[in-house]
Amino acid sequence: GESVGLHLPTLSVQEGDNSIINCAYSNSASDYFIWYKQESGKGPQFIIDIRSNMDKRQGQRVTVLLNKTVKHLSLQIAATQPGDSAVYFCAESDSGNTPLVFGKGTRLSVIA
Amino acid sequence: DSGVTQTPKHLITATGQRVTLRCSPRSGDLSVYWYQQSLDQGLQFLIQYYNGEERAKGNILERFSAQQFPDLHSELNLSSLELGDSALYFCASSEQYNSPLHFGNGTRLTVT
Numbered sequence: 001g002e003s004v005g006l007h008l009p010t011l012s013v014q015e016g017d018n019s020i021i022n023c024a025y026s027n028s029a030s031d032y033f034i035w036y037k038q039e040s041g042k043g044p045q046f047i048i049d050i051r052s053n054m055d056k057r058q059g060q061r062v063t064v065l066l067n068k069t070v071k072h073l074s075l076q077i078a079a080t081q082p083g084d085s086a087v088y089f090c091a092e093s094d095s096g097n098t099p100l101v102f103g104k105g106t107r108l109s110v111i112a
Numbered sequence: 113d114s115g116v117t118q119t120p121k122h123l124i125t126a127t128g129q130r131v132t133l134r135c136s137p138r139s140g141d142l143s144v145y146w147y148q149q150s151l152d153q154g155l156q157f158l159i160q161y162y163n164g165e166e167r168a169k170g171n172i173l174e175r176f177s178a179q180q181f182p183d184l185h186s187e188l189n190l191s192s193l194e195l196g197d198s199a200l201y202f203c204a205s206s207e208q209y210n211s212p213l214h215f216g217n218g219t220r221l222t223v224t
Contacts, residue, residue, distance in 0.1 A: 007151075032210045043114065043202050043215030044155070089155065095210050099145055099168050102155040 008087060010107040019077040021106045023090030028071065030092035034100065035064060035075045038087045047075070047088075077108075085110045115139065118203050118216035126224055130191040133219045137184055137205030143167070144186040145206070145213060146178055150199040161186055193223045 031052035036044035091100040115138035146158040157170035161180035204213035
């Protein structure tokens, strides 16, 4: 498969543990945030989104936390599985002004 | 499967040549976005169309152009290709502004 971002920060976790991937954003006007998962050879896949009027949103095994005070976003994955191994990107948007701007990505490696 | 179709999957061409990448958005999505992904630059926004009209422009070179047709499919034209244009080119579509983008699996362009 295709390697994306050979020099990305990497997070290694044991299978079954929880993972936390962090993202700092810079635009204080951003009000919409998304997490994407990208597996080798594929396009980014939508995981979960959150708007600035919320500070937490949960999905299936995933939780996104938003701290607007320090402009920080995190993705928590519960009971991490080998299939979760991928590159994870956060993205932000300023409503009506800019399309999604992506962060650099974090590679998650799950150790079986 | 995101519902976004990109062709071709791979393109190998020489410097100075011109290529066309094609994208069919998800059924019902009016917005189409083009992103470039290279190893050292991450996902960079190029251009967005909404219902046939250009809506936003990012870091798109003058050698690159795009359009969206009445049937909503889009084409990205890359001309006078340089070695540095080698990258993955992704198309994405969305229902409306500030809603999740759904990505195709990309076109891998190699310029030799």
